[in-house]
Amino acid sequence: MKTVLIVDDAVTVRLYHRELMEALGHRVIEAENGVEGLERMADAAVDLMLVDINMPKMDGYRFVQAVRSDARLGSVPIIMISTEAQYHDRARAFSAGANLYVIKPTEPEYLQQLVTLLLGTPDAVVSVGDHA
Secondary structure: OOEEEEEOOOHHHHHHHHHHHHHOOOEEEEEOOHHHHHHHHHHOOOOEEEEOOOOOOOOHHHHHHHHHOOOOOOOOOEEEEEOOOOHHHHHHHHHHOOOEEEEOOOOHHHHHHHHHHHHOOOOOOOOOOOOO
């Protein structure tokens, strides 16, 4: 069982992503912002992160930069998921260290396919189309 950290200030988004991850058989940890996300990872090993951009206290960009500067967490895959759809938002996410960038609202099957791909789930058949 893999552990997915969901960092988003919207309760409904966290619930939606939790349901999608649990349907894949993953354990889920939630955080309302980047500061809380870093605190949650101090207590548990995380295999993948789903991170929003616009959050109070610490936004997604700063959170990803903090994760990438931590030797213990630096290689954990990160999918940034945001309503921000401009090229500069995507470029800034990748510059911060995100592996993938997805625009909300996400199609459930697409997000599950990306997670499966990044986690290297055995025997998974993944077909990723152009949803960027």
